[in-house]
Amino acid sequence: MKHLKELQSIIGEAVNKLDLPANPDTLYEPVSYILSLGGKRMRPALLLMACELFGGDVNAASSPALAIEVFHNFTLMHDDIMDNAPLRRGKITVHERWGHNTGILSGDAMLVLSYQLMMKVEDHLLREVLDVFNKTALGVCEGQQLDMDFEQRTEVHVDEYLEMIRLKTSVLLGGALKIGALIGGAEMQDAELLYNFGEYLGIAFQLQDDILDVYGDPDKFGKQVGGDIISNKKTWLLIRALELAVGSQKTELDNWIALKEFDNTEKVAAVTKIYDELNIRQFAEQAMEAFADKAFMALDAINLLEAHKQYLRNFADGLLVREN
Amino acid sequence: MKHLKELQSIIGEAVNKLDLPANPDTLYEPVSYILSLGGKRMRPALLLMACELFGGDVNAASSPALAIEVFHNFTLMHDDIMDNAPLRRGKITVHERWGHNTGILSGDAMLVLSYQLMMKVEDHLLREVLDVFNKTALGVCEGQQLDMDFEQRTEVHVDEYLEMIRLKTSVLLGGALKIGALIGGAEMQDAELLYNFGEYLGIAFQLQDDILDVYGDPDKFGKQVGGDIISNKKTWLLIRALELAVGSQKTELDNWIALKEFDNTEKVAAVTKIYDELNIRQFAEQAMEAFADKAFMALDAINLLEAHKQYLRNFADGLLVREN
Structure with missing residues (x-):
């Protein structure tokens, strides 16, 4: 089994070698640009990993892996427009540099390019692979729409939130693993179990991200601790706290959410205190653990060499900082 | 052979029966909306026509035909955002009604939906059909980008303009015909000739549209005569006039283009007079005829029943009001 770093470097090479049309350069330069911004290339690496786990040749999977990366970057290009984001990975976003119209159109072209790359599989796999990719x-589109819808709503339930993060982030992890497994020669049943592993792991990972935003070590987290609290982002923690809070706690929480001007540190401390009183951290960690458990149960059920399952367990453990 | 009206009504029915997911309705309602605005359904009708010409069953082609219509409407949804258009077919545009973000995201979903629909072909055709669709x-993305680029440029050559309209409008006509032919059982060589027929016909049709904007019968044309002149749209006629005009004609044309405030009727009359002096109409009609001839030559070369070729000739004659 190749080390994750090796897989990531295979993707990096494939990105560098991607042979885009030369014209119109106004359409394709933004494509090269966003792909050159880097990132961890985690999704395509998962595709290669799944292929190898089932005995496939990673070289046979490098175009579909690149398809996943191009697709992921298409979603980033369009999401950045919708979020009005000025920066992506510390660099100016495509729509800021070339305008909204180019951001829309280059993104569209990337979606088509991702289909072209995904089709570079053997004929007998073509329909299955594309069915997974379409779904x-x-x-991912549905998840992004739900995320935007939730911003406009005052009340969102925890189950709705879980469905949103499943769609917005987890199905792509699951889809990448499933496609890799199919290319590697997995039976459909095993490919689907691996999909479940990825989907549950993705949800657990997103819940961990929600927790770390409030309770993470500022030196390790890499983002501003409390950023979600400052922006009233409807995370699992806030949604659950709004469900559980009553009386003066509820009033105080509502007040902090409604306040237009405030001291960041003060708001983060006050909302965190309410979370603590409601045991939100423990509940969130239980929810995260439950999804991690589901992921590992799906993994256990796969018909795969024990050593290869262990590889995936180690990978998941690296993503999730679990207590037990 | 079915009459064009019959084919269009098959598409209309397929649109009505399209089974979109119910949720999130904020994502899918704009999809139903834009598809319900109607239009001539010419592109999908061409796909069905091509299928039937080669002896195929139009019912086997209704999903791919619908794919072409969904794809076309995806491009309209995104183009309307880029063009800041308030109306589409006399109704409010998607981004005006639901906002830019929904216009972007529902459009993205439509592009994916079009792939799902296009895949409803027999396995042995899947790769060929999708290769045509990807290309x-x-x-179409490249053509739209060139069109936007040209708006920013002072000088555009006639050949660049022809390449732009080929990409922006003609490749989809050619692609629809080629896919229909393949589904109908055509040999690749015949499918490609039919593609060429569609592509050349599309260019001829666009040139006719440019001519009719200036010289069309106001009662029949359906748009404001001279609209392209008023908005300085870089049509074949304006581009060629800018190439041919010298001396005072050139100065006068440049002045009309630079003028911010003017009387519409006066500008249309003045620019038309310059076109007339330069014989632009005759040159444009020659160019249009040349592409129509290429279309008919491609058609002649197809290995197809003479009666079926005549059906396509009649169809093309209906589109093009030719002098000879």
């Missing part, structure tokens, strides 16, 4: 791509 | 889709 994944539509799920 | 077509990328071409």
Whole structure:
């Protein structure tokens, strides 16, 4: 089994070698640009990993892996427009540099390019692979739409939130693993179990991200601790706290959310205190653990060499900082 | 052979029966909306027509035909955002009604949906059909980008303009015909000739549209005569006039283009007079005829029943009001 770093470097090479049309350069330069911004290339690496786990040749999977990366960057390009984001990975976003219209159109072209790359599989796999890809791509669109819808709503339930993060982030992890497994020669049943592993792991990972935003070590987290609290982001923690809070706690929480001007440190401390009183951290960690457990149960059920399952367990453990 | 009206009504029914996911309705309602605005359904009708010409069953082609219509409407949804258009077919545009973000995201979902629909072909055709569709889709993106680029440029050559309209409008006509032919059982060589027929016909049709904007019968044309002149749209006629005009004609044309405030009727009359002096109409009609001739030559070369070729000739004659 190749080390994750090796897989990531295979993707990096494939990105560098991607042969885009030369014209119109106004359409394709933004594509090269966003792909050159880097990132961990985690999703395509998962595709290669799944292929190898089932005995496939990673070289046979490098184009579909690149397809996943191009697709992921298409979603980033369009999401950045929708979020009005000035920066992506510390660099100016495509729509800020070339305008909204180019951001829309280059993104569209990337979605088509991702299909072209995904089709570089053997004929007998073509339909299955594209079925997974279609479903994944539509799920990601649905998740992004739910995320935007939730911003406009005052009340969101925990189950709705879980469905949103499943669609917005987890189906692509699951889809990448499933496609890799199919290319590697997995039976459909095993490919689906690996999909479940990825989907549950993705949800657990997102819940961990929500927890770390409040309770993470500022030196390790890499983002501003409390950023979600400052921006009233409807995370699992806030949604659950709004459900559980009553009386003066509820009033105080509502007040902090409604306040237009405030001291950041003060708001983070006050909301965290309410979370603590409501045991939100423990509840969130239980929810995260439950999804991690589901992921590992799906993994256990796969018909795969024990050593290869262990590889995936180690990978998941690296992503999730679990207590037990 | 079914009459064009019959084919269009098959598409209309398929649109009505399209089974979109119910949730999130904020994502899918704009999809139903834009598809319900109607239009001539010419592109999907061409796909069905091509299928039937080669002896195929139009019912086997209704999903791919619908894919072409969904794809076309995806491009309209995104183009309307880029063009800041308030109306589409006399109704409010998606981004005006639901906001830019929904216009972007629902459009993205439509592109994915179009792949799902396009895949409803027999396994042995899947790769060929999708290869054509990918190339077509990328071409349409490239054409739209060139069109936007040209708006920013002072000088555009006639050949660049022809390449732009080929990509922006003709490749989809050609692609629809080629896919229909393949589904109908055509040999690749015949499918490609039919593609060429569609592509050349599309260019001829666009040139006719440029001519009719200036010289069309106001009662028949359906748009404001001279609209392109008023908005300085870089049509074949304006581009060629800018190339041919010298001396005072050139100065006068440049002045009309630079003028911010003017009387519409006066500008249309003045620019038309310059076109007339330069014989622009005759040159444009010659160019249009040349592409129509290429279309008919491609058609002649197809290995197809003479009666079926005549059906396509009649169809093309209906589109093009030719002098000879």
